[in-house]
Amino acid sequence: MTVNSRDEFRAELRAWLEENCPQEMRDGGMTEDSICWGGKNWVFTSEAQKLWLERCAAKGYTVPTWPVEYGGAGLTREQEKVFHEEMEAINARSPLQSFGIWMLGPALLHFGSHAQKLHYLPPIARGEIRWCQGYSEPGAGSDLANVQTKGEDKGDHWLVNGQKIWTSYADRADWIFALVRTDKDAPKHKGISFLLCDMEQEGVETRPIKMISGISPFCETFFTDAKIPKEQIVGTENRGWDVAKYLLTHEREMISGGGAGLSGGGRALGAVIADTVEEMDVTLRADAMRCEIDALAIGLTLERYKDQSEAGQGAGDASAMLKYMGTELNKQRHELMMSAGGSDALEWDGPLGNRAGDWLRTKANSIEGGTSEVMLSIVSRRVLGLPA
Amino acid sequence: MTVNSRDEFRAELRAWLEENCPQEMRDGGMTEDSICWGGKNWVFTSEAQKLWLERCAAKGYTVPTWPVEYGGAGLTREQEKVFHEEMEAINARSPLQSFGIWMLGPALLHFGSHAQKLHYLPPIARGEIRWCQGYSEPGAGSDLANVQTKGEDKGDHWLVNGQKIWTSYADRADWIFALVRTDKDAPKHKGISFLLCDMEQEGVETRPIKMISGISPFCETFFTDAKIPKEQIVGTENRGWDVAKYLLTHEREMISGGGAGLSGGGRALGAVIADTVEEMDVTLRADAMRCEIDALAIGLTLERYKDQSEAGQGAGDASAMLKYMGTELNKQRHELMMSAGGSDALEWDGPLGNRAGDWLRTKANSIEGGTSEVMLSIVSRRVLGLPA
Amino acid sequence: MSEEETMLADMARGFLDGAAPVSKFRQMRDAGETFDRALWKEMADMGWAGVLVPEDAGGSDMGFAAANIIAREMGKTLAVSPFLSSAVIAATALKHVSDTRARDALAKIAAGDMTYALAVDEGVKFDPEGTAMEAKADGNGFRLNGKKQFVVDGALADRLLVLARTENGLTLFDIPADRAGIERNASNMIDARDVARINFDNVEATGGDVLGAVDNAMDVLKPALQAGQAALAAEMSGLSAGAFGMTVEYLKERKQFGIEIGRFQALQHRAAHLWCEIEVTASAILNAGRKLDDDPENAGLAVSLAKARATDTAKLAVIEGVQMHGGIGMTDAFDMGFYMKRARVGAEWLGDYSYHAEKVAAARGF
């Protein structure tokens, strides 16, 4: 993109934002309850939130780089950067966040049929259908391909039985994308299919898991003779692991970005601390400086990998690095926030709000979407070529 | 020991020290060239150094806890503590340091025959014979039991051929204690003998290795048809690995103590830094505080293990912990000393003396006497009981 | 540890495993309870409430090293009791006053019949010297006005030790918690313990309510704080050992990719490193107890060393504990989270890592 066309796009966008972004949506959206997740049962927290989503969806700005025919704005990588810069400039909230956008969307764009894309992507872009992820199973832990949930071939559908765990917000999701073993005799990675399933149908139940942070962002999800029509497979039968791996690299980048504290606002940790602490002690200050340096450098690394990759292709094996570095940093950041908060941070809903809950929540960052240990092993083997 | 007898011992010792410790020997002995290593070819740096060694040796104070008949003072653990306190109070140099005291001595006390003890220990205590250690071999690295140097049974002696590496100060030592494979058909750990060898005899040669610190504290040592009389074995034939392991735990504790900077003086790192740095920046100060805390706590741990163990028994497997923690701390301390020294520390023999050389020397601490990785594996398996 | 100390530790462990295991803490947490008076009475019967109370006042007078041993065992099972506030901090303060009233109070503490809480903090960090709360002279007595926060055991304690600023310094008041003008609000703590924010609105105090001398709180408070800091460090070292024990067991049992995760060398080395840290911290705790018993005037360095190390080690122990347990460690149904939350509260109480690191540095001449 030439400088000229970039400047034109920026001017146009700026005018649109000025006219269309409601004032209430210009607060950075840093808190958990400012997020718009969408979905059939979504209750907008304000008229402004609804309006903002609708206006963005109409322009394709909920998924700016997706093709226009699938609900996106078809922006180039360069334009996308401008888009984020301008959004940040007016402190605009993200109009919509969802696992459909971060995870299923990229997988469908890569592996889905044209019909599937037309069917599933626009509702994601408009925030009409909320998705959740059915990968992990009880006891499987890091061994994600250890899928026991089985799908029996019944001609026009699979009959699915089994249990998933750590299904994020499954209790609020409309649909689930799940790994199901459709060939029990094949080698571990070769008998899995990637299926899409309506959660309202019979045979699908879900139960929230209470976490140490006091909230329940994860669920257990049970399949009991659930029927999944054959057309709801993404990619090839028994080759679902390829889809899963592809999606995982996107998930890692997403977690990494959130982890590095790079979404929304981007204020320096030290500056945030300085808001409430009169004078930082040497330990806190030294740690905050290191954290800030790491956050900036990790943020630049995310951008670098996005720049390097083809649109929508992700960072491949290096996503393991992004995920590892981003989440470990985020844990460290929240340790410092707790330290800065002192005894005020030790209460649930105390003077610092949910600071303790947020801190505890981050401890899952280095577990979900592949543990830090798995990430390091991926780097060791696939990037460095060290023997297994 | 009752408080009374402790106080009596203290008073007696204090008087003796006051009368016998030369003024020049009361400078703490913090520099490398203040150390008295002893040995046949030792050249005393001063008349005071000679006098101090002789006087201490006569009282058994070079090896205070060894039995009197072997050249020690037969002090109890409690008395030994008082001894060190009083030595430190007048800032007295250690009269003698040697591998004979730290390593061979304890092994002989445990495994040696009465005749061997009478023969070898007193000359060590008097600083007449300097010993070095022949364990490692080229290419063996951490796999110490991988001994290729072989000793052929020739009736009254072994004919020894092979090569040792990392033999500390072998070029200045009079005798070497070495691991030699005396049964090549036995399992790795069951065919090794622990032999004592005069380095002046035919067939033993040594060559210093230049290190990154510019000095050569280590050597390669070559055995070519060297004859070692049968009576120069410690412990049982082919069971030398038991002696070696026992000795290693003492070596580890010794390295740990040196590593933690606990020998000599005991000034705080931060205070030393503050001598030359006007105002410590936050990073340096935060790191120096953590280092100081760790140094004090590791020092207390060394004392605690000494208190717990029977006299001369050492800390067993926990010596791996002491070695690991002490040496890693020492590396960290020297990193901070370099940082504090700034560009003055970057010259060989610059305004800060050998600071850079000392720093580089510490990098071997976590390798010699068993790497940090080996120490952690020992803790993992033998202390925690994790599966191999 | 001496043989006697080992016996005390074994006895304490035996009692706590039965009477106050982690499951007991879970019950209390679920029920919103922060004090089990019957359990405290049992502890008193064993001599724990009077661990620092002279024998002639009904105590067991076992000393600070023993108090640390008990606190450490309590840390392992997350036992809830007013041990630190009453038996350690208040008892030490009261022992430094030689009047009859203090003696009576000590007897009641030892019997488990009276509990105390220490009200020092006013901001988010421990800073006794920075106390702003005012105790204004009023006739023969004082009027207390101000706010305290992070008062551990403060919502349910019978009496409060309150630090306030008087004309020429700081003064420590020993007053009943239900005195007029005192308003206590329980904080909803992440570790589910009793902590309060307390408002003092023109609270009356007499000269007899002063513990020690007016304007000289530190004569009494300093030893009490040091005793509390050491015992808290001991509790945190026990907490670290408890969390670590669970973790090592899990490493031995849990299989991933077909083998026990304890066979993965990266985890082995991290577990081994953590054990080393725990061992080294244990030495600092032991030393602090000895020093408080043998040379209390000069125990400051030993105490701060113990608290700083204990804070750091506990943080590592719970972070590794959660991470090595994976998802299960993040669930409320599993106990590891309790250790993590308690470690965080312990980190802040009576001075955080940085506070004590500065004390160490000062004592070591930099």
Place this chain on the structure above:
Amino acid sequence: MSEEETMLADMARGFLDGAAPVSKFRQMRDAGETFDRALWKEMADMGWAGVLVPEDAGGSDMGFAAANIIAREMGKTLAVSPFLSSAVIAATALKHVSDTRARDALAKIAAGDMTYALAVDEGVKFDPEGTAMEAKADGNGFRLNGKKQFVVDGALADRLLVLARTENGLTLFDIPADRAGIERNASNMIDARDVARINFDNVEATGGDVLGAVDNAMDVLKPALQAGQAALAAEMSGLSAGAFGMTVEYLKERKQFGIEIGRFQALQHRAAHLWCEIEVTASAILNAGRKLDDDPENAGLAVSLAKARATDTAKLAVIEGVQMHGGIGMTDAFDMGFYMKRARVGAEWLGDYSYHAEKVAAARGF
């Protein structure tokens, strides 16, 4: 990196592997040589000496990002040259002055015919603002008196850029190194490079020797320092990559206990972590180069970020490099020690980690 940049890096690597491999550095070290004029001429012929010099002055004018790429490749093989001092720092300073003399100097730099050294430090730490050396007005000119240390390339450079204090600020002088009153003493550096301590005894300087304006050194010096800091960070990131490359190779080859040590998971994870750090640092370097090219006025944060990260990463890379190599890594016969020593010198030059961390914090509002 762009395709052009990748090509430049490949070309540089090819040249350096042939003309300045680590073995070449070893030869120079053993011979006590710190400058290879012939090699520098070759580099000049490739456009490296003039990488920042305008084309009409004979330079290749490739820009800062390109300079960083060259510096990074030099770091990998520990190539010795006055690239940073002359081609980056001095050239940037001279470019900010638009007189004929500066233009001629740039041409000579580009041709490899004239080398520069920057004399700023007076104490053990980088602190330009704290410069005490005096340049006292004397007639139409100045008299320089004082001492400089850690003058990189200072013993052999043809000219010196000297920072000194004038009546109302700091002034940068550009003078020949052999001017009367200048006494240069080569320092015996651990990285075996050319560094000097320099005494200035009543050294005469004319108004024409002033680079930029009197009392306003920073107008010229600040961009030069930033360019130097970024390129040094790039060199250190190359150094990290070089040391890491050796280490990974060793992990694959070296056997212990019968298997390649690269199979030990603890080492795998540490190596993987180090790679992650190196990758993240590479982003900061790349960004600093871009920012210096595109928006030099606001490049301070990007440059300090790069230097701080590069310092930290290089330290980790060489420590792990030595440790993972075991005893062999500690011997002078092996190259790893060279990387460790160079990393230490690079850590201090032009501001250490802490200096740049403070700059980052200031730029980020705390």
